[in-house]
Amino acid sequence: MFFERPDAGETAVLVHVDFQDEQEREDPGEFLELVRSAGAEPATLLTGSRKRPDSRTFVGSGKLEELREALAVHSAELVIFNHGLSPSQERNLERELKCRVLDRTGLILDIFAQRARTHEGKLQVELAQLEYMSTRLVRGWTHLERQKGGIGLRGPGETQLETDRRLLRGRIKSIHKRLDKVRGQRDQNRRSRARAEIPSVSLVGYTNAGKSTLFNSITESQVYAADQLFATLDPTLRRLGIEDVGPVVMADTVGFIRHLPHKLVEAFQATLQEAAEASLLVHVIDAADPDRELNVEQVETVLDEIGALEVPTLRVMNKIDLLDSAPRIERDGEGRPEVVWLSAREGRGIELLEQALSECLAEDVIDFTLTLEPEQGRLRAGLHELGAVREESFCEEGQTRLQVRLPRRDFLQLMARLGERADDYLPASLSEREAWEESP
Numbered sequence: 001m002f003f004e005r006p007d008a009g010e011t012a013v014l015v016h017v018d019f020q021d022e023q024e025r026e027d028p029g030e031f032l033e034l035v036r037s038a039g040a041e042p043a044t045l046l047t048g049s050r051k052r053p054d055s056r057t058f059v060g061s062g063k064l065e066e067l068r069e070a071l072a073v074h075s076a077e078l079v080i081f082n083h084g085l086s087p088s089q090e091r092n093l094e095r096e097l098k099c100r101v102l103d104r105t106g107l108i109l110d111i112f113a114q115r116a117r118t119h120e121g122k123l124q125v126e127l128a129q130l131e132y133m134s135t136r137l138v139r140g141w142t143h144l145e146r147q148k149g150g151i152g153l154r155g156p157g158e159t160q161l162e163t164d165r166r167l168l169r170g171r172i173k174s175i176h177k178r179l180d181k182v183r184g185q186r187d188q189n190r191r192s193r194a195r196a197e198i199p200s201v202s203l204v205g206y207t208n209a210g211k212s213t214l215f216n217s218i219t220e221s222q223v224y225a226a227d228q229l230f231a232t233l234d235p236t237l238r239r240l241g242i243e244d245v246g247p248v249v250m251a252d253t254v255g256f257i258r259h260l261p262h263k264l265v266e267a268f269q270a271t272l273q274e275a276a277e278a279s280l281l282v283h284v285i286d287a288a289d290p291d292r293e294l295n296v297e298q299v300e301t302v303l304d305e306i307g308a309l310e311v312p313t314l315r316v317m318n319k320i321d322l323l324d325s326a327p328r329i330e331r332d333g334e335g336r337p338e339v340v341w342l343s344a345r346e347g348r349g350i351e352l353l354e355q356a357l358s359e360c361l362a363e364d365v366i367d368f369t370l371t372l373e374p375e376q377g378r379l380r381a382g383l384h385e386l387g388a389v390r391e392e393s394f395c396e397e398g399q400t401r402l403q404v405r406l407p408r409r410d411f412l413q414l415m416a417r418l419g420e421r422a423d424d425y426l427p428a429s430l431s432e433r434e435a436w437e438e439s440p
Contacts, residue, residue: 012040012078013070017059018049026104027258027291031082033208034104038111043074057096058089064096071099080107087136105132108257120182127175134168183273198239199361200249202275204303205284206295207255210318214284214344215252218353237274242354244362246386246410251278256302258295276308280360282353283315287341288322314360315339316353321346329356336360367405368427374398379425382414 014035016028028045035042048063057064058081067079077099085093085103093101102110109129116122203211219238236252251274275281283299285292303309320327320343327349330339337356342349372380380400383389388406395401404411415422 010039010041010078011043011074011076012080013067013074013076014042014045014080014082015059015063015067016045016047016082017053018047019053020051026082028082030258031104034107034111035080038107039114040078040080043076044070046070053083053089056089057092058083058085064093067097071097078102090136120179123175123179123182127172127179130168130172130175134165134172198247198249199245199279200251200274200277201280201282201357201361202251202253202278203282203284204253204275204299204308205255206286206289206299207257209255209284209286209289209295210344211255211284212252214282214316214318214342214353215250217344217347217350219250241387242361243358244365244405244407245358246407248357248361251275256299258298272302272306272308275303276306276311278308278311280357281308281311281313282357283313284318285315286319287317287325288319312360314356317341318344321348327352362407365405366408366411366426367403370402370404370425371395372400372402374400378418379414379420382418386410386414 012035014031016026016031028047032042032045046063046066048059050060054060059067070076071079078101079093079097079099080102082104084105085101090101090103109125109132112125113129116125203215205211215236215238219240238250239247240250242248253272253275281303283296285296289295300309303311314337317339320341325341327343328341329337329352330341332338337359340349340353340356342353344350370383380402383402383404383406386406388404388410389402390405391403393401411426412422415425
């Protein structure tokens with residue numbers, strides 16, 4: 001990278017400050033999980049309370065002295081704040097404490113850098129890191145002085161800082177171009193799915209709510225899932241069959257978190273677009289988390305930022321095994337599925353989720369009896385291929401009687417492929433012609 005900093009130790013002193021403003025507050029328990037997820041060893045957590053942050057060092061002189069003592073006692077080389085710090089506050093703290101200082105945004109970026117696996121994910125994380133570091137570039141090169149005039153050095157020339165800024169701008173521009181190509185390919189894939197009329201379902205939710213475990217349960221995949229924050233970073237897509245709907249593409253997306261850095265939201269815009277353009281969002285919620293309502297608000301805030309708040313949403317209350325609760329479906333006033341209670345880890349309630357997905361995605365399912373002559377074997381084969389035949393019986397005259405259930409769209413496409421008129425086979429009550437005549 002472009003920075004030379006003091007070697008970062010794994011033992012860290014943590015700082016958490018409670019502010020009067022509710023919007024500025026962070027969760028110390030979640031902070032500890034973030035630190036462990038990054039691979040650091042928390043030595044101690046220093047807490048305090050203030051009306052507002054100190055403009056120079058974020059904390060007061062008394063807390064600074066506590067930090068110096070804690071660093072000496074634990075032989076720590078890193079201080080991590082559970083808050084966002086300005087570049088000048090980071091510089092001042094490093095000058096005072098003689099060690100590396102990391103804020104909440106830098107900590108989350110570090111976790112993302114460790115978890116990115118795909119080419120796109122790595123590019124997105126690097127872009128977010130570079131844009132974050134660009135405002136802190138002066139701090140990274142404090143050991144270098146500006147070039148001085150002299151024999152052979154007179155004239156224009158650049159300072160080291162200006163050189164680094166130019167290199168950094170060039171790298172950011174290069175990453176943007178490469179991400180544009182990846183984004184174009186993603187858009188093309190989404191358009192292909194739209195042309196094929198394949199619905200897409202995106203799993204969203206607060207980090208560690210159990211999205212990947214649920215994804216594995218319903219798609220029978222082996223996506224990495226662990227009891228830690230941001231266990232899954234790169235989006236994973238799988239195709240599965242839903243009754244009365246047919247093939248569906250399900251996407252497991254990155255988890256959200258309180259005060260998710262805006263640079264990350266911007267960098268992952270292409271990935272999060274899977275959620276914005278989905279047919280249905282499945283919002284996975286940790287039912288056992290006492291802060292679940294606050295977490296829901298944070299997720300909806302990010303969904304609003306990426307333009308996905310208007311996408312139809314089915315809520316899934318996960319981890320009911322921790323509540324000793326039974327799987328169930330909650331419905332709205334019109335009988336539509338609204339909330340599914342289940343345990344992804346134990347596999348309880350997965351069939352209820354599949355039922356709810358079927359009801360949410362099946363726009364127009366037709367169910368009728370069809371009698372076919374022997375020469376209509378292609379239609380019979382096509383219906384079997386679609387998995388639409390529920391019952392089949394044979395008449396003495398050689399005819400075949402089929403009990404059929406399938407989405408109207410699939411039936412119309414089959415009829416068009418065979419060069420047949422759908423209205424000639426549908427009962428009058430299901431005929432598009434009848435529906436058109438009855439419409440106002």
